[in-house]
Amino acid sequence: MNVMPVIPINYYIFLSLALFTIGIVGVLTRRNAIIIFMCIELMLNAVNVLLVAFSKMHHVAAFAVDRATTAGTEAQLFVFFIMVVAAAEVTVGLAIIVMLYRNIHSVDINFLNRLKH
Amino acid sequence: MHINELLFWFLTALALFSAMMVVFSKNPVHSVLWLIVVFMAITGHYIIMNAQFLAIVNMIVYAGAIMVLFLFVIMFMNLNAESEPQKSKWMKFAAVLSGGSLMLILIAALKDNGGFISSMRGEGSIGLIKNLGKVLFTDYVVPFEISSILFLSAMVGAVVLGKKDSSTIVS
Structure with a gap:
């Protein structure tokens, strides 16, 4: 029996945290509304990677006990629903950005402070 | 390796x-x-x-x-x-600092666990369409239908937001 490739769950946690942090830094540093929106998508995907990794970890632990287990299916369906909601969110968000551009002829978020007047 | x-x-x-x-x-x-x-x-x-x-x-x-x-x-x-206005240097520094400290705290909170992911022979059926589709259309059929309503409302919302001002359209 050849050696099984074992990847610690910590690696996936660190990857997901790094992607999430890069998304946060992008949201905080950029002024273009579309780039900020893309960084939000990046954060959503970081969470999705973590959910799939936990699903796989759960499945590996349950598979050692029962060979016919389907543990971990719910997490993958959850990721599927997150993708569905993200797709709906992107359509509405991009429509809002287009409307914004039509009104103030820019997507710079610093021009949005006139919302408070 | x-x-x-x-x-x-x-x-x-x-x-x-x-x-x-x-x-x-x-x-x-x-x-x-x-x-x-x-x-x-x-x-x-x-x-x-x-x-x-x-x-x-x-x-x-x-x-x-x-x-x-x-x-x-x-x-x-x-x-x-190429000429996008940039935030000031101090704002960028503060953003990177706060993001880095968030990552540091999360790593310190989450690093102590012994879970692992391996790929054994014969496993891996949960990620296939057969299993996921079976569960999706039996246990999760109500959220699935609700998500279709969500898509419909998102489509209507995108059209309403994206079209021109309604006062200029002759009805």
Whole structure:
């Protein structure tokens, strides 16, 4: 029996945290509304990677006990629903950005402070 | 070193580098293209975690549909200019500092666990369409139908937001 490739769950946690942090830094540093929106998508995907990794970890632990287990299916369906909601969110968000551009002829978020007047 | 571990490190490096390039590239079109690379790397991660259905959906929905939508909007607004106004140096420094301290705290909170992911022979059926579809259309059929209503309302909302001002349209 050849050696099984074992990847610690910590690696996936660190990857997901790094992607999430890069998304946060992008949201905080950029002024273009579309780039900020893309960084939000990046954060959503970081969470999705973590959910799939936990699903796989759960499945590996349950598979050692029962060979016919389907543990971990719910997490993958959850990721599927997150993708569905993200797709709906992107359509509405991009429509809002287009409307914004039509009104103030820019997507710079610093021009949005006139919302408070 | 097994092929899965090599792939893991390659895809991780690719994802992190591309995510950095998304944030730091000046041209928004380049940002979109780098984000597609990030999604491709994440699709690779799904494949080595045996989540084939999510890999395909991620590639079609994210890298295909959503990124094309972003690219379309950017080119529609003619935003591919290099002269974007930047935030001040201190704001950027504070942003990187706060993001880095958040990552530090989360790593310190989450690093102590002994879980692992391995790929044994004969497993991996949970990520296939057969299993996921069975569960989706039996246990989760109500959220599935609700998500279709969500899509319908999102479509109506996008059309209402995106069309011209209604006072200019002769009804």
